[in-house]
Amino acid sequence: PPGAPLLSLVLIDIGAEGLDRQTLLTFPFPVTFVLDPAAPDAEAAMAAYREAGYxxxxxxxxxADLAPEAAAARLGAALDRIDGSIALVTPEEGGFEGDRDLTGPVLGLLEASGHGLVTxxxxxxxxxxxxxxxGLREAGIFQTLDDAGQDAETIQRMLNRAVLEARQTGHAVIVGHSHPETVTAIYAWALLSGPADAVLAPLSAVLRQSRP
Incomplete structure (x- = not known):
């Protein structure tokens, strides 16, 4: 809806360490899945999520461990491999974002490819x-739900705080991993209380807010 505060749930697919993909494909609300381009089944995962509408x-x-040219080459190969992606997501601190020599080539590649940046x-x-x-479409990550082993109750409180952030600023991006505990907590929150007067929205909706 026009003008509604948006909450975007971004879930990093951690492969066999997390829930099986068939379960992840059952989310009844928008979720944007983040894939590691180095995963052996990255292309198959992309196809499955895209086919299911995610x-x-x-x-x-x-x-950050690479020279600028090598970093740009690795990123270019990643975007080519996961060619149905909409954005680069870097949820961890200590990435390329603090290195000006890296930032230029990375942003240049994203600008050329049309991808957004979420960091x-x-x-x-x-x-x-x-x-x-x-002029890139970009968004900051408000919080990561499970980066410190948070329990279900804590995750649900963090989701409620993200709703408040969305109401105050227009949108909030929150990141989690496909751990069973995280997914269960998200489901329980959505069913019991949900986003209240915010709207669960795909990441692209938030990125579209970043530019007129």
Whole structure:
């Protein structure tokens, strides 16, 4: 709905360590799945999620360990492999975002490919500001639900805080992993209380808000 605050749930598919994919394909509300391009079944996972109507994004990891040209080449190969993706998602601190030499090539590649950027908006992170200045669609991650072993009750409180953030700023992006406990907590929250006066929306809806 026009003007509604948006809450986007972004779930990192951790493969065999998490829930099986057939279960993940049963979400009755929008979820954007993030795939590791190094996973052996990344292309098959992308096809399954896309066929079921879900959006897919690419997990950005390990770019900070590379020279700028090598980082751009790795990212380009990742975007080519997961060619139905809408954005690069880098949920962890310490990535390319704090390195200006890396930021330029990465943002240039995203601009050329039409992908958005979703990254942890904490600490030394000039990438979001640079992406905005370059005209890219971008969004900061409000919180990661399960980065410290949070239990179900804590995850549901974090989801409620994300709803408040969405009401105050227009949108919120919250990230989790496909751990059984995380998915169960999200389901329980959605069924019992849900987003209240915010709207659960795919990541692309939030990214479209970032530019007129």
């Amino acid at each position: 959006e897919v994004a690419v997990l950005g990891r390990g770019l 942890a908006d904490k600490g030394l992170n000039d990438a979001l500001r640079a992406a905005e200045q370059a």
